[in-house]
Amino acid sequence: MKISDGKRQHKLMIVLSSLRHLKELLIPLLVLFVSHGFQREGSDRDLYWRLAVGAALVVGAFVWGFLRWWWFRYQVEDGALRIEAGVLVKKQMSIPLGRVQTLDTSEGILHRVFGLVQVQVQTAGGTKPEAVFTALSRSEAQWLERALRGEAAVGGAEVGAVGGGGEAALTAGVAYAGDAPAAYGSCGEGPAAALPAGPPPAAYAGSATPPGAARPAASAHAAEPPAAAEAAASGAPPDTAAPGASAPLPLGGSRTAVAPATAPEQEPVYRLPAGRLFLAGLTVNNLGVGISLLFAGLSQADDVFPGFRPFRLLAELSGPRVFLLLAAAVLFFSWLLAVGSSIVRFAGFTVSLHGGDLRITRGLLERNKVTLPVRRIQAVRITRELIWRPFRLAAVHVVCAGYGNRQGESTLLFPLMREEELEPFLRELCPEFAAAPDQIPFRSLPGKALWGYMLPLPLILAAASGAAWWLLPYGEWGFLAAALAAAGGYRSYRKAGYAVEGGRLSLRHGYLTDSVLIVPARRIQYLTVAQNPLQRRSGLAALRLSLAAGPLGSHYRMKGLSYSTAIELLHGAGRNGIPADPKPGVRTDL
Structure with missing residues (x-):
């Protein structure tokens, strides 16, 4: 692609790029100038030199930002997003449309003032994000999203035809009905070779409910009765619907109807109460x-x-x-x-389900919008902070394949909800992971694993406290820290556990923060069993679980399992399944 053929971003990119370079220097420079003004030290000439250096840095940053804006070009053509950028080193990037997984948008204060957005493009691999558009108009961002999904005209031709009456369009391995994606390729798979023609799949990807069938009555949010549908068709607001028209949302928020022409069911929207x-x-x-x-x-x-x-x-x-x-x-x-x-x-935290995508919106000063395909979710992690436990509150995180900037990074699905709301929430948004942590039958670790949790850190602190007692005042406080560490280790041992049910492996950890990880067996990339000399002597082992997430994957470890149990889990996962009920001390040939 020639540099003259592509599009440029909005000129605000110059300011935003310059401020990003200056951000690390602004605070030290301000402290330097303010401290000089208060101390009244040095000559005026010294102050002028400081101002000159600061002005040179600001001007240099803006010149560099202008050059980055001038040389950044992009275009969607030949089934790929093509980008050319770089000032000193020219780089050309080509991202096939079928490999684009998510498009995340964010709006800072300056973005809102000028009606712009920042767009990040991510694929299943590579450095995250693969492409960043610092400043695009909202209309240009919408065009880019539609172009990457194969719905927009590029170069005078339609990349993919989208039926307004619910006909599925197959473009770049993604089937779309209207504006909502209906299916994504699973982890490690290439673009879909063929999809059946006709109506799109069910709106709730991974759900056991077949397309067109009624949702179970036990669901937390039943289908809307005819009275609510009539009220919506008449244009009346949701609050004016007849009493009992919709099950109340257990999170204290409101449920917003999202009714595409092709989906008869209303799609759930959860909001965080203020x-x-x-x-x-x-x-x-x-x-x-x-x-x-x-x-x-x-x-x-x-x-x-x-x-x-x-x-x-x-x-x-x-x-x-x-x-x-x-x-x-x-x-x-x-x-x-x-x-x-x-x-x-x-502030304004909202999570909603659109077809096969989870869309998360949050932020007061900077509005962030994240899109996560449900079929890319590898695991769900539920955490309970120390201060939340008396209120029975928890947060929900998801580990998504190919998403995230760092190893082991997870995405916050909902920041705070009551524990009794977890299972209905997960069942409606990602049914494959629906579970209530208190109802999972966790198995405890063997008693001989206790010392592995309690001894290492307290012994180190006690030794250091003994030396500090003779050399420093108040050194005896270190023994209190050692005792607290021992108590934390004992609690961590008591909370640690594992469970196998319904083709899922669940791991539980607890120190200051309790955590429950829920992983379907088919999502596990690999398991590793390791033993140090002390563990071999005691017949124990550590289990390491790896998932496809982020550039380097996501890894979770549990120590103190009996060796036979760890081997059973290892062999079971190796055969694309997990033994139904591995019992400690029993070796099973799978």
Whole structure:
């Protein structure tokens, strides 16, 4: 593709690319200038040099952003997305349409002001994302999405014909009915060779309900009765429908009807209630980040405000009451930061099912839209944070094949819901993984595995505390840390377990955060059984499970299994199945 034949992005890409390069330098430069202004040190000439250096960096960043915009061209032709980019090093990329898995969009503050979006294109392999369009108009983004799906005219010809009456169009291995994808190739498969003509498949990919059949009455959301359909046809809002027209949504949100012309059933939409935003951010990681940011800010206070000495003030205070007061203040400010982060990340969180795709929308300052094909989901991970347990709340994550930027990265499917809502939620959106963690028959680990969970970290902390006791004041506090680590190891042992039922392997872990991983046997890429010398002596082993996710896959490990159980699971998965009920201490030839 010649550079003169392709399209350019919106000119706002120049500003956004420049700001991205300057982002890492802005905070140090601001701190440098502010500290100089407060301290009144140095000559005016020194300040001018600092300003000159900062201005040169800004101008250089904008020049580089302009060159990137000027040399970036793209086009959809010959069944592929072709991109040419690069300033010093020219790169050409060709992505076949049949390999495109997801198109994610996001809108920052500047994007919203100018009516633009950022688009990321991902395939099953490679570096994530394979292509990023920093600034496209909404109409251009819609055209690009339709072109990559084979629905838009490219070069004066239609890539694929889409029937308005529900006729399926086969384009690049993806069958589409209207705007909703009806089928995707499974992991490791190439483009679909043939699909039956006629009506599209059922809207709920992977569901046991055949197309056109009624959904089971036990479903959390039954089909809408005729009264609700009449109300929708008359243009009345959902709230004006007759009482009992639709089952209430158990998440405290509202259900939005999405009624394509080809789908008689309404598609589910789940929204995060605003009240749960104050709890969604209260995770161990967020609190740890909040505490780190708080102390980092206090450490910089000496430079910005020379008269303010927070750590010197803390050193002069002593006593248990002061310590408890300071601990409460730190937790309170960390909670405020965590809640603020939760509101920014999860405001307006919505997940909906469109044909065979899950569409997730979230964000306050930056609106992110993620599309996940249901058939690409490899596993579901349910987590319960320490603070959530008294409220019986949990978060749902999914591991999707070919999706994610890092090894082991998962996508948040819903940030917070009640435990009794998990099974109906999963049954409606991804039925293959529908399960209630409390109802999974987990098997505990053998008793001899306890010391492997309790001893290593507490022993190291106890040894270090013994040395610190003689050399440093308050070194005896290390023994308390060792005792807490031992208690955490015991809890981790008690929570660890595995279960095999319905062709699925479930693993449970627990330390500060409880986690349950649900994996169908056919989704497992491979299993590995390993033993160290101590495990061989005790007849134990560690099981490592690998899934197709991200550039390097996703891996999960459970230690302390009996060797015979680990071998049974290994052989069962190797034959594309898992033994129905592997019993510890029993070797089975599969």
